[in-house]
Structure formats: structure tokens, C-alpha cells
Amino acid sequence: MAGRLTPQRESELYEAVLDLLRDVGYDALTMDAVAARTRSSKATLYRQWGSKPELVARALRNNKPVDIGQIDTGSLRGDFHEMVARTDACQMEKDSALMRGLAHAVHDNPELHTALRELLIEPEVGGLQAVLRRAVDRGEVRADNPALGFVTHMMVGAFVARQLIEDRNVDPDFLAAYIDAVILPALGVEPG
Amino acid sequence: MAGRLTPQRESELYEAVLDLLRDVGYDALTMDAVAARTRSSKATLYRQWGSKPELVARALRNNKPVDIGQIDTGSLRGDFHEMVARTDACQMEKDSALMRGLAHAVHDNPELHTALRELLIEPEVGGLQAVLRRAVDRGEVRADNPALGFVTHMMVGAFVARQLIEDRNVDPDFLAAYIDAVILPALGVEPG
Numbered sequence: 001m002a003g004r005l006t007p008q009r010e011s012e013l014y015e016a017v018l019d020l021l022r023d024v025g026y027d028a029l030t031m032d033a034v035a036a037r038t039r040s041s042k043a044t045l046y047r048q049w050g051s052k053p054e055l056v057a058r059a060l061r062n063n064k065p066v067d068i069g070q071i072d073t074g075s076l077r078g079d080f081h082e083m084v085a086r087t088d089a090c091q092m093e094k095d096s097a098l099m100r101g102l103a104h105a106v107h108d109n110p111e112l113h114t115a116l117r118e119l120l121i122e123p124e125v126g127g128l129q130a131v132l133r134r135a136v137d138r139g140e141v142r143a144d145n146p147a148l149g150f151v152t153h154m155m156v157g158a159f160v161a162r163q164l165i166e167d168r169n170v171d172p173d174f175l176a177a178y179i180d181a182v183i184l185p186a187l188g189v190e191p192g
Numbered sequence: 193m194a195g196r197l198t199p200q201r202e203s204e205l206y207e208a209v210l211d212l213l214r215d216v217g218y219d220a221l222t223m224d225a226v227a228a229r230t231r232s233s234k235a236t237l238y239r240q241w242g243s244k245p246e247l248v249a250r251a252l253r254n255n256k257p258v259d260i261g262q263i264d265t266g267s268l269r270g271d272f273h274e275m276v277a278r279t280d281a282c283q284m285e286k287d288s289a290l291m292r293g294l295a296h297a298v299h300d301n302p303e304l305h306t307a308l309r310e311l312l313i314e315p316e317v318g319g320l321q322a323v324l325r326r327a328v329d330r331g332e333v334r335a336d337n338p339a340l341g342f343v344t345h346m347m348v349g350a351f352v353a354r355q356l357i358e359d360r361n362v363d364p365d366f367l368a369a370y371i372d373a374v375i376l377p378a379l380g381v382e383p384g
Contacts, residue, residue, distance in 0.1 A: 106356070113359070121357055146373035150350075152357055154374060157349020158342075164298070165313055165344055167305070181338035182346060186378045 005048065013038050014059035021056065021098060026105035026112070029056070057115035060098065061123070068127030076135035076189055080179045084172050093169045125152055140189055147186040154183050197240065205230050206251035213248065213290060218297035218304070221248070249307035252290065253315070260319030268327040269384050272371045276364050285361045317344055332381055339378040346375050 005013070016038045020029050031052055035042045049055035066086045071079050106113045132148055135141045141148065158178045162170045180191035197205070208230045212221050223244055227234045241247035258278045263271050298305045324340055327333045333340065350370045354362045372383035 117357075117359075125357065146369065147377060150370055150374050153349045153353035153370065154346060155349070156353035156356065157345045157347070160352045161345035161348035164348065165309075165317065167309075177338065178342055178345065182342050182374075182378045185339060185380070186374045188377070 011062060013040065014062040017055060017059035018063055018094075018098065021059075021102075022094070026056065026102055026109075031055075051111065051115075053109060053112035053115040054119075056112065057119040060116070061119045063094075063098075068124065069130035070127075071131060072134065075138075076131070076140050076187070077179075077184060077192055079131045079135075080183065081176060084175045084179070087172070092171065128152060128155075135187075135189075141187050145188055147188075150186070151183065154186065158182075203254060205232065206254040209247060209251035210255055210286075210290065213251075213294075214286070218248065218294055218301075223247075243303065243307075245301060245304035245307040246311075248304065249311040252308070253311045255286075255290075260316065261322035262319075263323060264326065267330075268323070268332050268379070268381050269371075269376055271323045271327075272375065273368060276367045276371070279364070284363065320344060320347075327379075327381075333379050337380055339380075342378075343375065346378065350374075 013034075017029070017034055020033055020037060024033070029052070031042050031045055034040070034055070035045055045055065049058060066083065068083055071082045071086075073079050073082050102112075102116070106116060128151055132141065132151060136143050136148075147154075158175060159170050162168055162174060168174075184191045205226075209221070209226055212225055212229060216225070221244070223234050223237055226232070226247070227237060237247065241250060258275065260275055263274045263278075265271050265274050294304075294308070298308060320343055324333065324343060328335050328340075339346075350367060351362050354360055354366060360366075376383045
């Protein structure tokens, strides 16, 4: 199926899906609305993506161009801070808005949760694991450090709690401070 | 206004509100439905609680009987593990279900967010800060440890990421492992 649309056309479609998601939320986002906004036929949308959950998950994946696993600065601290540097603050705000809108939908829609997990969560977690494996190989982190299994949990906490408790969006300065104060010390790495 | 209902009647009302919240979600929860389920008059509900966001926030607060700040075992590790021990697994599951249902509503309803912050989040954060302050006073944690400002973020991450990434509810064993692997090391405390 892939390859019927040019990469540029595909990106335009994904952008339109994310705009709709921010505007109306997941439940009110219909394939009709996507078709209308992108001047596509519904048949094309279903042929290309199969279902609404998959289309939404792919659109979100397209929105995340930073491939964490490719980052390799030679130190764990360098890798973490490079991740933050490659994500601009405006993008972080937009991502937070999307995630808030999806939190409830994910729970009510197992199909969306599965699509999100396969297309977005697992690649992110996999990239993070590649970064951590290199740190273990370099001898920066002990292979049996129990915090290795909780790095994603720590990261998610930074995003969600900043919003929920402080009522502020995550920004690069906050993330950089959190990495040095929490994630590196938990992993037994000197923060610099 | 307080004191017009017996404490037992008040607890019954709060339980009914939480049941409704789990069943239908925040948006569909109306004061009419609360009045019907609890055989109260709407006038009583408004007189006692003022508004739906405040009623929901108070019901949630009533659901959280563990006063963290009162826990004082003599060590930070002891205090954290006592928090976990005082919350049963079934209650954790019910709380997670409530929090999922509220995540979206919180963003769309500033009044609910304010009520939740004043009645639930700030007392919890305050209790946690009392526990941390005693650890600093005992010399277990350095007063300038930067992780002191992020303990709530770490805790929230444990709850949210467990659900989102692992698709499992938080349970006491998971929380105990997370405390020893992440929170205590970030604070510079030996996990025991």
C-alpha cells in the first residue's frame, strides 16, 4: 500500500490529522473530516491506513522526527542533553497538547492504544534502550543498575507532572535540569 | 456550610460521586445524577459544595485518607515504604481509573483544575515536603540536592508510565521497587 502518495503529500495529510486532533480531540475526529480537510477520498484514507487509530498513530509518529537511537555523543549525559537540544520548545508544547487530548481516548480505545504502542511508544523506548546499552558498554552505568528499567517512567513523569502540578508546559531548560537532578543520579552517573 | 451533614452521610455522598465518575466520566456527571443517586436535593448539593468541580475535588480528597505528612518512621526509606504499605493495591487501581478519567477534563475545566490543585494536589505535595524536610533535618539528604524539587514528578511518572507503556496498573511491589531504584538514589540515599 505504501508508496501511493508522495512523501510530501503524506506529510501534509499527517499535519492535517494532527491539527484536527488538537482542534476537536480524538473522538470527534472522523475520517470524513480528514477527507474533507485534506481533499482526499475516504476510500484512499482507508486503503492507505486501514483505520482511524492507525492513521492517528502514524500521524503522531511522523511528528516525532528525532530518532533517539541515532544519537551517540560518546557520553550518556551528552546523549540525553542532545535529545533535548534536538526538540524545540514549540514542538514540546504541541506534543504535550496532543498527549493530553489522547490520554482519555487511549484508555477507551484499545485499538488506538495498540497502534500508539507499536508506532510511537515502542520505537521511542527502543531508541532510549540503544542509548542506555551504549552507556553500559562504555562502563558508565552498571549493567545491573535497577534504574535502567525505569528511565521511560522518569521521563514521562517530567512531562505529565509539570503540566498537572505546576500547570506549565515542559521546556528544554526544565528537561535539562531534570536529567541532571534525577535521571543521571538514579543511574549512578555524575551529572557533569 | 460544613457540619450540616453527618460525616457518615458526607462520606456516602462522596462515594456515590466517585462511583458515578468511574461509570460515566466527568463530563457526563451532572448534579442531577448525583442528587438522584444519593436521594438529595440539588439545592443541598449546591449549598454544601458550591459547584460540581468542588464537589468532585472534595470527593477525591475524601478518597485519600493517607496523610503522608504524618508518616514519620525515622528514615526516608522507611517513610516512603510506609506510604506504599498504607495504600492497598485495590485502592491504587481505583485511583488510577479516576485519574485517567479526569486527565482530559482537568485540561478543559480550569475550575476543576483549581479545585483539584487546592484540595488534592497541594495537600499531597505538602505532606511529601514534610517527609523530605525531616530527611534533610536528619542529614539523610543534602539541603541543596536538586532532586528535592522533582520527587512528585518521579512519583507521577511511576503511575502514568506504568499504565501507558506497560499497560499495567501500579501495584505496591512495583512502587516499592521504583522507590529503591529511582527516588532514593536520585536523592543520594542508599536504598537499604
